[in-house]
Amino acid sequence: MRSWPRPDIPALPGSGRAPRLHDDSSGHFLESAEAGAEATLYVCGITPYDATHIGHAATYLAFDTLVRSWLDAGIDVVYTQNVTDVDDPLLERATATGVDWRELAASQIELFRTDMAALGVVPPASYLGVTETIDEIAAAVDALRTKGIAYPVPTPDAAVTGGEDWYFDIAAAEAATPWVLGSESGLDRATMSTLFAERGGDPGREGKRDPLDPLLWRAERTGEPAWDSLMGRGRPGWHIECSVIARDTLGDTICVQGGGGDLVFPHHEFSAAHATALTGERFARVNAHGGLVAFDGEKMSKSLGNLVLVSQLRAAGVEPAAIRLAILSHPYRDDWEWHRGDEQRAAERLAGWRAAAGVAVVADGSANAASAFDLPNGEGESEALDLLEQVRTRLHDDLDTPGALALFDAWFDAPHAPAATALAARALDALLGIRL
Numbered sequence: 001m002r003s004w005p006r007p008d009i010p011a012l013p014g015s016g017r018a019p020r021l022h023d024d025s026s027g028h029f030l031e032s033a034e035a036g037a038e039a040t041l042y043v044c045g046i047t048p049y050d051a052t053h054i055g056h057a058a059t060y061l062a063f064d065t066l067v068r069s070w071l072d073a074g075i076d077v078v079y080t081q082n083v084t085d086v087d088d089p090l091l092e093r094a095t096a097t098g099v100d101w102r103e104l105a106a107s108q109i110e111l112f113r114t115d116m117a118a119l120g121v122v123p124p125a126s127y128l129g130v131t132e133t134i135d136e137i138a139a140a141v142d143a144l145r146t147k148g149i150a151y152p153v154p155t156p157d158a159a160v161t162g163g164e165d166w167y168f169d170i171a172a173a174e175a176a177t178p179w180v181l182g183s184e185s186g187l188d189r190a191t192m193s194t195l196f197a198e199r200g201g202d203p204g205r206e207g208k209r210d211p212l213d214p215l216l217w218r219a220e221r222t223g224e225p226a227w228d229s230l231m232g233r234g235r236p237g238w239h240i241e242c243s244v245i246a247r248d249t250l251g252d253t254i255c256v257q258g259g260g261g262d263l264v265f266p267h268h269e270f271s272a273a274h275a276t277a278l279t280g281e282r283f284a285r286v287n288a289h290g291g292l293v294a295f296d297g298e299k300m301s302k303s304l305g306n307l308v309l310v311s312q313l314r315a316a317g318v319e320p321a322a323i324r325l326a327i328l329s330h331p332y333r334d335d336w337e338w339h340r341g342d343e344q345r346a347a348e349r350l351a352g353w354r355a356a357a358g359v360a361v362v363a364d365g366s367a368n369a370a371s372a373f374d375l376p377n378g379e380g381e382s383e384a385l386d387l388l389e390q391v392r393t394r395l396h397d398d399l400d401t402p403g404a405l406a407l408f409d410a411w412f413d414a415p416h417a418p419a420a421t422a423l424a425a426r427a428l429d430a431l432l433g434i435r436l
Contacts, residue, residue: 001083001109001127001128001129001132002113002127003081003113003116003123003124003127004113004114004116004117004121004123005117005123006122006123007117007120007121007122007433009068009071009122009429009430010426010429010430011426011430012072012388012423012426012427012430012431013381013385013388013423014385014388014389015072015073015074016069016072016073016392016395016396016431017073017392017396018031018032018033018034018035018039018069018070018073018075018396019032019066019069019070019395019396019397019398019399020032020396020397020398021066021256021286021288021398021399022288022333022398023285023286023287023288024185024186024264024287024288024289025183025184025185025186025287026186027186029398030285030286032066032070032255032256032286032288033070033073033075033255033256035073035075037075038075038076038077038078039070039075039076039077039078039255039256040077040078040079040080040250040251040254040255040256041063041066041067041077041078041079041080041250041254041255041256041258042079042080042081042242042245042246042250042254042256042257042258042284043059043060043063043079043080043081043124043257043258043259044081044082044242044258044259044260044263044267044268045081045082045083045084045127046083046084046108046109046112047083047084047085047087047089047090048083048084048085048090048104048105048106048107048108048109048112049089049090049093049094049104049105049108050093050108050307051108051109051111051112051115051309052111052112052115052116052309052310052311053293053300053307053308053309053310054293054295054300054307054308054309054310054323054327054338055260055292055293055299055300055301056112056260056310057115057119057310057323057327058260058290058291058293058327058330058332059258059259059260059290060116060119060121061119061121061324061327061328061332061433062258062290062332062399063256063258063288063290064120064121064122064433065328065332065395065399065401065431065432065433066256066258066288066399067079067122068122068430068431068432068433069392069395069396069399069431071122072392072430072431077125078125078249078250079122079124079125079126080124080125080126080127080128080245080246080249080250081124081126081127081128082127082128082129082130082241082242082245083105083109083127083128083129083130084130084238084241085105085109085129085130085131086101086105086130086131086225086235087130087238088200090104090105091224091225101225105129109129111311114311115310115311115314118310118314118320119310119320119323119324119433120320120321120324120433120435121433125249126245126249128245128249130236130241130245133241133244133245133248134227134229134235134236135227136244136245136248137236137240137241137244138217138227138229138230138231138236140240140243140244140274140278141166141216141217141229141231141236141240142229142230142231143278144168144216144274144277144278145166145230145231147176147277148169148172148176149168149169149172149173149176149177149277150166150167150168150169150216151166151167151169151209152164152165152166152167152231153165153166153167153205153206153207153208154207155219157221158219158220158221159219159220159221159222159224159226159233160219160220160232160233163219163220163232163233163234164219164231164232165215165217165218165219165234166215166216166217166231167208167209167213167214167215167216168213168214168215168216168239168240168270168273168274168277169209169210169213170209170210170212170213170273171209171210173273173276173277176277177273177276177277177280178276178280178282179272179273179276179277181212181269181273182269184264184268184269184272184273184283184287185264185265185268185269187264187265187269189212191265192212192265192266192269193211193212195265195266196211196212196265196266199262199265199266199267200238200266201214201266202215212266214237214238214239214266214270215237215238216236216237216240216274217229217231217234217235217236217237217240218234218235218236218237219231219232219233219234220232220233220234220235238267239266239267239270239271239273239274240271240274241271242267242271243271243272243274243275243278243283246271246275246283247275247278247279252275252279252281252283253279253281253282253283253284253285254283254284254285255284255285255286256284256285256286256287256288257271257272257283257284257286257287257288258287258288258289258290259289259290260289260290260292261289261290261291261292261333261335262292263289264287264289268287268289271283272284272287289333290332290333291330291331291332291333291334291335291336292335293335293336293337293338294335294336294337294338295307295308295337295338297337300338308338310323313343318343318347319347319350321350321434321435322343322346322347322350323343323346324432324433324434325346325349325350325405325434326338326342326343326345326346328401328402328405328432328434329346329401329402329405330401330402331400331401331402332399332401333398349409350434350436352412353408353412353428353436354436356412356413356421357412357421357424357425357436358418358421381419381420381422381423382420383416383417383420384411384416384420384421384423384424384427385423387407387408387411387423387424387427388423388424388427390407391404391407391408391427391431391432392431394407395431401432404431404432405432408424408428411424412424
């Protein structure tokens with residue numbers, strides 16, 4: 001599956017440091033990558049039935065900031081993102097709207113690509129749909145079955161008599177591997193039980209050994225897409241998909257597993273559990289999650305329908321740089337609320353910076369930089385070198401984008417030499433993806 005075009009990232013003098021990130025597993029701040037080593041990142045992608053709302057954008061902009069900081073530190077980055085292009089919510093939306101599920105997925109994936117390109121997000125090196133990796137996922141489920149960490153549950157509503165769903169055996173995994181329930185999420189069982197029921201789990205399923213055991217392989221039901229496997233015709237469960245795609249593209253242990261805060265449990269807990277059960281290795285050294293975004297007093301979600309879509313803002317004439325600025329003004333780990341007019345306030349802030357930098361916006365919404373922006377590196381830039389180092393310091397501290405943006409507020413409030421302003425503008429573009 002193709003991703004989207006890579007934005008141009010200006011070169012900056014010197015180099016930054018790999019950020020320290022809050023690891024939700026341990027509750028500590030950990031180095032996200034080692035100097036001189038390759039940085040590997042897996043961020044869970046969309047289920048393409050309605051993309052891309054501000055909550056999505058906040059997640060991908062947070063980890064785009066991480067990627068940009070790694071690149072600024074001179075670290076090679078290998079980034080993978082999946083697309084859950086077959087899943088219950090997608091099939092339900094397709095049925096409700098009378099659209100073929102494949103057509104619905106394709107249209108929303110294309111919209112997501114367009115939104116990410118407009119927002120200047122660095123694309124993943126591997127962008128893979130579940131439907132492209134069915135064979136690999138089925139092989140992983142079979143390997144868990146062979147290890148005795150998966151078990152069947154009779155499924156009377158299967159399309160074929162005798163069809164069985166396959167589940168991950170938590171107790172068997174804990175006995176055979178370094179993983180134990182809660183080791184990734186840091187949550188207690190009571191909290192996990194509540195979240196499991198709310199987030200796609202089936203704790204009341206008859207025949208399961210543990211109410212929290214997650215689905216690995218769903219037997220074919222009449223009218224649903226299905227693929228052949230050693231477990232019979234069916235399709236993958238949610239968590240095993242990310243385990244396989246991440247391991248196949250990034251290796252057994254990765255630097256950072258990222259996503260929205262609603263993925264901490266059950267998705268990231270069990271995707272890590274599946275990977276560890278297959279390899280015996282810890283899945284990710286850092287588990288980092290963005291906060292959830294609310295609108296009109298409730299968490300922004302497709303099920304509630306209270307979505308602010310990036311594509312709708314863009315269609316209304318909002319410049320993507322203003323959307324990006326509005327989102328990065330919030331700490332990535334915090335829950336926050338999008339308010340009507342946030343995009344306008346961000347646009348005004350951006351316009352103030354442009355006025356101070358001598359940038360005019362032309363009719364198509366793009367920016368025309370003053371000729372000083374093209375001055376060679378080193379000619380009069382010394383004024384801005386301190387700003388650059390301060391911005392790098394803020395991003396090193398758990399991606400403190402609000403703190404970094406405040407530095408630019410202060411910078412553009414004062415007069416500076418043209419070449420210094422040019423370097424400040426390049427730093428804003430390279431590190432925060434906001435182009436004057």
